[in-house]
Amino acid sequence: MMARHFDHAGMEILTREKCLRILHDQTLGRMGFVTDDHEPVILPVAYRFWRGRIYFLSSGGSKLQAASGGRRVAFEIDGWNAAERTGWSVLARGICTPVDEADLAEVAECGLSPWLRTALRPMHWVQILPDEITGRRLPDSQIPPEWD
């Protein structure tokens, strides 16, 4: 059994390998960034983590779309059990950009399946290339054995 590490607040630090497994298996995350008018925002997105990048679709003209012009963003996933007061979270940070035209056909195979089936505007592929991935869990929080 590997040694466990805790942060200054007493949260257990998840290894990078665990964070990558969790990012790979989850499908719903939240992107945090600052809008053009300097407003902090958090928006939920259905995503796929594929070949080291986070992929999702944004609606034309949306805040998400604006953020994909090279902005630095935070991307978070988490899971909680309110009854047991346990849980975990993973935070990835990196630059958010549109998927290159030349890569669209390949990226469309990543397995993303958007939750919104009635999009009123064209959807655009967006990617985050994380340069930092960290995770925490509350002490005594179980995560599925395939992540551990």
Added chain:
Amino acid sequence: MMARHFDHAGMEILTREKCLRILHDQTLGRMGFVTDDHEPVILPVAYRFWRGRIYFLSSGGSKLQAASGGRRVAFEIDGWNAAERTGWSVLARGICTPVDEADLAEVAECGLSPWLRTALRPMHWVQILPDEITGRRLPDSQIPPEWD
């Protein structure tokens, strides 16, 4: 039955009254802000929405603690059903400050119950006074009748 309103992306807009009921009933949210070194971050927090403010505890010396020095922040709660691909989210924005010394005794009665029971540093009461509260749900997403 009230008319339903949808945003440009096809998401149903939740009324302010619904958002307030949901904020009141939930206990786990996420705060998004920019750190002192200009990094976007999203951190989960156990909270209570009480008398129009969001209250939680931050650990001394943490990023959350730094953000409570009058920074503008985003606060998000959400709920999802991956099998049905339905869900909702509420976003509140406002200034994050420490709770005034004179108000501490009263605020401690708000009913917050921190999830982290092994805090290694002193915890500080923090508040967000939201000036904007918005919410969305995917079409055909059910929310509990007491929120609707």
